[in-house]
Amino acid sequence: xxxxxxxxxxxxxxxxxxxxxxxxxxxxxxxxxxxxxxxxxxxxxxxxxxxxxxxxxxxxxxxxxxxxxxxxxxxxxxxxxxxxxxxxxxxxxxxxxxxxxxxxxxxxxxxxxxxxxxxxxxxxxxxxxxxxxxxxxxxxxxxxxxxxxxxxxxxxxxxxxxxxxxxxxxxxxxxxxxxxxxxxxxxxxxxxxxxxxxxxxxxxxx
Amino acid sequence: xxxxxxxxxxxxxxxxxxxxxxxxxxxxxxxxxxxxxxxxxxxxxxxxxxxxxxxxxxxxxxxxxxxxxxxxxxxxxxxxxxxxxxxxxxxxxxxxxxxxxxxxxxxxxxxxxxxxxxxxxxxxxxxxxxxxxxxxxxxxxxxxxxxxxxxxxxxxxxxxxxxxxxxxxxxxxxxxxxxxxxxxxxxxxxxxxxxxxxxxxxxxxx
DNA sequence: CTGTGTGAAGGCTTTCACAGCC
DNA sequence: GGCTGTGAAAGCCTTCACACAG
Numbered sequence: 096x097x098x099x100x101x102x103x104x105x106x107x108x109x110x111x112x113x114x115x116x117x118x119x120x121x122x123x124x125x126x127x128x129x130x131x132x133x134x135x136x137x138x139x140x141x142x143x144x145x146x147x148x149x150x151x152x153x154x155x156x157x158x159x160x161x162x163x164x165x166x167x168x169x170x171x172x173x174x175x176x177x178x179x180x181x182x183x184x185x186x187x188x189x190x191x192x193x194x195x196x197x198x199x200x201x202x203x204x205x206x207x208x209x210x211x212x213x214x215x216x217x218x219x220x221x222x223x224x225x226x227x228x229x230x231x232x233x234x235x236x237x238x239x240x241x242x243x244x245x246x247x248x249x250x251x252x253x254x255x256x257x258x259x260x261x262x263x264x265x266x267x268x269x270x271x272x273x274x275x276x277x278x279x280x281x282x283x284x285x286x287x288x289x290x291x292x293x294x295x296x297x298x299x300x301x
Numbered sequence: 302x303x304x305x306x307x308x309x310x311x312x313x314x315x316x317x318x319x320x321x322x323x324x325x326x327x328x329x330x331x332x333x334x335x336x337x338x339x340x341x342x343x344x345x346x347x348x349x350x351x352x353x354x355x356x357x358x359x360x361x362x363x364x365x366x367x368x369x370x371x372x373x374x375x376x377x378x379x380x381x382x383x384x385x386x387x388x389x390x391x392x393x394x395x396x397x398x399x400x401x402x403x404x405x406x407x408x409x410x411x412x413x414x415x416x417x418x419x420x421x422x423x424x425x426x427x428x429x430x431x432x433x434x435x436x437x438x439x440x441x442x443x444x445x446x447x448x449x450x451x452x453x454x455x456x457x458x459x460x461x462x463x464x465x466x467x468x469x470x471x472x473x474x475x476x477x478x479x480x481x482x483x484x485x486x487x488x489x490x491x492x493x494x495x496x497x498x499x500x501x502x503x504x505x506x507x
Numbered sequence: 508c509t510g511t512g513t514g515a516a517g518g519c520t521t522t523c524a525c526a527g528c529c
Numbered sequence: 530g531g532c533t534g535t536g537a538a539a540g541c542c543t544t545c546a547c548a549c550a551g
Contacts, residue, residue, distance in 0.1 A: 102541075104542070105542090106504050107497070107501055110494075110497040113500075114480070115481075128509090128511090129511070135481065136481060139544075140510095141545075142543065144510095144512065144513085145542090145544085147511095147512090154511050155551070156511045156551055157509045157511080157551040158511085159510070173503065174503050179499075179503050189398050189399075191398065192395050193395075193398075193495070198479060198496045199495070199499065201496070202496035243502055267503070267505065267506045268502075269495070269498050273320060273404060274320070274324075275321075283502055283505045285498045285501060285502055287498060288316075290404045291313070291316040291317070291320070292491045293405065293475055294316045294408060296449055296489055297410075298312050298379050299473065299489045300473045308519075311520090335533070336532085345521080346532095346533095347522060348521065350533060351520090351521080351534085353534090354533095354535070359533095360532075360533050362528040362529050362532055363530080363532050363533080364531080364532070364533085365533080
């Protein structure tokens with residue numbers, strides 16, 4: 096497939112387009128121009144059109160794009176046609192909040208289990224999934240085909256935990272720990288660092 | 302100042318370097334080479350050196366960088382020498398978790414108040430800051446000099462709430478709502494969209 | 508006449524290669 | 530010899546300009 100030639104940034108924006116299309120769908124809009132869709136996604140119209148050409152032609156000249164058709168194409172490219180199972184490691188404050196966050200399920204991800212160093216820790220609410228001790232990670236991952244993990248453990252143990260996940264077959268990690276994980280080439284990591292985002296903002300308002 | 306010529310991506314990486322230096326400091330390391338620091342930050346050594354040249358020369362040839370001195374320089378450039386006050390809007394699951402997240406304070410940000418449409422909603426734990434009704438935003442912001450806000454409200458009200466914040470003088474927004482906010486040029490927004498990060502990962506492991 | 512698709516140009520970032528200093 | 534600082538080259542991404550289709 097031509098998958099490898101799609102620039103990383105384009106792939107990221109495809110998700111933005113997909114979101115915007117979902118809203119249009121909800122509003123029963125059938126057709127949208129690159130100008131309107133681009134605005135909703137916060138990019139320039141030419142960029143949107145260029146992004147789409149990486150994997151085909153979807154528009155009608157003089158008219159625009161069919162919302163449903165384009166949306167379906169994007170799901171296809173992004174690989175989110177099926178529910179993707181995910182585990183979460185580190186059920187502290189942030190991890191627990193993420194478990195209750197409805198956004199994952201809405202976008203096609205199902206957190207099937209959570210793990211924590213202290214699995215019996217008292218938690219204020221039911222989290223909707225079992226919280227298991229870390230030692231169970233290998234067993235659960237090998238019994239199901241899980242490739243993605245959300246990592247919300249403290250920074251000082253993150254690398255170690257990540258190593259264990261990778262050994263157990265995890266290929267993608269969404270890392271909230273404030274350190275850069277060292278991983279093999281076949282493993283992909285996306286970092287979400289809240290403090291860095293704030294720091295970054297603070298630079299621009301100086 | 303030469304501030305405007307520093308590329309956006311460089312600014313972002315400065316935060317990564319700053320983090321890595323903090324760990325070295327904690328380990329009582331006095332000097333570090335660009336190779337070692339770059340590895341800790343997940344970038345190439347030449348990139349680190351190039352990034353630093355945008356605002357000066359800090360290394361000693363043949364030796365490397367003084368950890369404390371470089372760290373101090375970065376704080377200076379990033380504008381995080383002082384505690385920066387922040388408000389949080391939307392004290393739902395995610396917002397509440399962020400309030401308890403120790404990472405902000407550690408990096409020099411103090412959440413001084415939280416706001417929610419339902420300020421009296423029963424919350425499982427004390428959040429460490431007062432949760433006030435939305436109507437109070439204007440009053441609090443005008444009485445204190447607050448320029449930054451963390452936005453954790455549902456997507457369907459995010460734009461409206463953002464408008465209010467901007468009107469009240471907010472210049473920087475860390476947005477967790479899954480929509481692209483339309484804001485004036487003088488306002489800066491950083492988006493954190495967890496579902497998009499997962500979606501992005503899922504593309505790369507297809 | 509409106510709005511997409513796209514080669515070419517332009518701009519921005521990263522990487523290289525090596526001069527210069529300790 | 531080791532390691533930084535940096536102009537130049539390469540690579541990547543965005544934007545332009547316009548051909549082309551409905």
